[in-house]
Amino acid sequence: MKSAKTFFKMAVVAAALVTTVTAALAAGPKIFVIGGKADDPFWSRVKKGADDAALVVKAAGGTVTWLGPQNYDNLGPDAAKLIRTALSQKPDAIVGPDWVPEAMDAAFKEVVAAGVPLIIYNSGGMEAAKRLGAQNYVGSEEYVAGMGGGEYFSKAGAKNVLCVNTQPGSTNQESRCKGLADGMAKGGGKSTQLPLPSSSFGNPTAVAQAVKAALLKDKTVDGLITISAGDATSAATGISQAGLIKQVKLGTFDIDSTNLQRIKDGTQLFCIDQQPYLQGYLAVSMLNGYVQYGLKVPTAPILTGPGIVDASNVAATVAGAAAGAR
Numbered sequence: 001m002k003s004a005k006t007f008f009k010m011a012v013v014a015a016a017l018v019t020t021v022t023a024a025l026a027a028g029p030k031i032f033v034i035g036g037k038a039d040d041p042f043w044s045r046v047k048k049g050a051d052d053a054a055l056v057v058k059a060a061g062g063t064v065t066w067l068g069p070q071n072y073d074n075l076g077p078d079a080a081k082l083i084r085t086a087l088s089q090k091p092d093a094i095v096g097p098d099w100v101p102e103a104m105d106a107a108f109k110e111v112v113a114a115g116v117p118l119i120i121y122n123s124g125g126m127e128a129a130k131r132l133g134a135q136n137y138v139g140s141e142e143y144v145a146g147m148g149g150g151e152y153f154s155k156a157g158a159k160n161v162l163c164v165n166t167q168p169g170s171t172n173q174e175s176r177c178k179g180l181a182d183g184m185a186k187g188g189g190k191s192t193q194l195p196l197p198s199s200s201f202g203n204p205t206a207v208a209q210a211v212k213a214a215l216l217k218d219k220t221v222d223g224l225i226t227i228s229a230g231d232a233t234s235a236a237t238g239i240s241q242a243g244l245i246k247q248v249k250l251g252t253f254d255i256d257s258t259n260l261q262r263i264k265d266g267t268q269l270f271c272i273d274q275q276p277y278l279q280g281y282l283a284v285s286m287l288n289g290y291v292q293y294g295l296k297v298p299t300a301p302i303l304t305g306p307g308i309v310d311a312s313n314v315a316a317t318v319a320g321a322a323a324g325a326r
Contacts, residue, residue: 028062029291031284032086034079034096035068035122040202041230042254042276043068046122048324049280050095057288064284065089072167072198076103083107093117093287095280097139098124098132099170108132117290121283122276123172126301135290136297138283140274140305142175148306149176149225149251149272150183150191156269158184158223158249161191162214164235165227166201168193173227176253180225191223204234211238215248223249229256229271236262255309257321263314273317274305277325 033050036043047066054064067086069078079099084107086094094111098104098120105128111118112133120129121138129137146163153161161184163177181191194214200206207226215221215238224239226232232252239248245267252259255271262268282302289295309317320326 028057028060029092029288030062030089031057031064031093031095031287031291032089032091033064033066033280033284034082034086034094035066035280037068037071038066040068041256042228045276045325046280049277049282050284051280053281053284053288057284060288060292062092062288072201075167075170075198076100080104080107083111087111087114087116091116092291093119095119095121095283095287097122097172098128099172101128101171105132108134117287119283119287121279123170128171129301136286137301138286138304139279139301140303141301142172143179143182145253145272145274145306146176146179146181147183147186148179148308149253149270150180150185150189151187152183152270152308152310153180153191153223153225153249153251154184154187154189156223156249159189160218160220161189161223161225162211162221163191163193163225163227164196164207164211164231165193166196166207166231167198167227168195176227201228202230204230204237207231207234208238208241211235212242215239215242215244222247223251223269225251225253227253229254229259232268232271233258236268255317255321255326257318260309260314260318260321263309263311264318266311270308270310272305273307273309273326275307275326276304277320278304 057064067082118134120134125141126137163180165173167173177193184191226235249269251270253272255273259271
């Protein structure tokens, strides 16, 4: 039978172990992620990736905090405020998109000047990462994605494509429409941008009415692409209301289950996928590895797209969409 003294020693050792484990857990990194609105279907997939990567961070006693704007009406300045909010919390690392460089770059430079590791993701590309002093860029090169969309439309026979932009002025959306126009020109066609107020983003009625009006004004339009999966559903309504379902081929940047179903049904041509889940997952995982263990990926940029989803491969994409990751 153990003596009271022995039990006391065991209790002291156990308490020391608990203290050591608690201290280790408390040493986990504080990572802040700047992203889109919480109810934005695209950004919910990015957030799911970040949340899944956060499980490893939390297991080490760290935290991953998501910061997003209330709306997109004042996107650049609002995002800059979020970056500075994150920096004020004395973070160990920050992830953020460079949506509007003229409004956001100064805030990102403050992050780097403070010695906080930074990864740019989703928007801006490797050029922005280098300019700002970030470790890397994770995402798709939007101009390249647009080029791919333009070339795909051309191969499908489209000659005049509208690029519906509900976030005009945003670097990644402008690059998408520019790439689309160049891709169309390469195939002998053309593309023009239909810029709509940012308040139209995610507004089904506004987008549908604008698309209907544009198509009725120019009967030569035979292709249309939107900058988000949600806007594509609104555009499909506008095309239908204009009575031009058989004439106007529909495509979109990004994907959701509704778009995938239209591809399966033959009423939508394609989606351009940038795998947003991977953007959140990889960016958080890379910074966690760097802060915790000094790990750094030598490959730059880390591209998650673009990829074309059409009738040839839509079935393989449906399961991921059902799980909220595609």
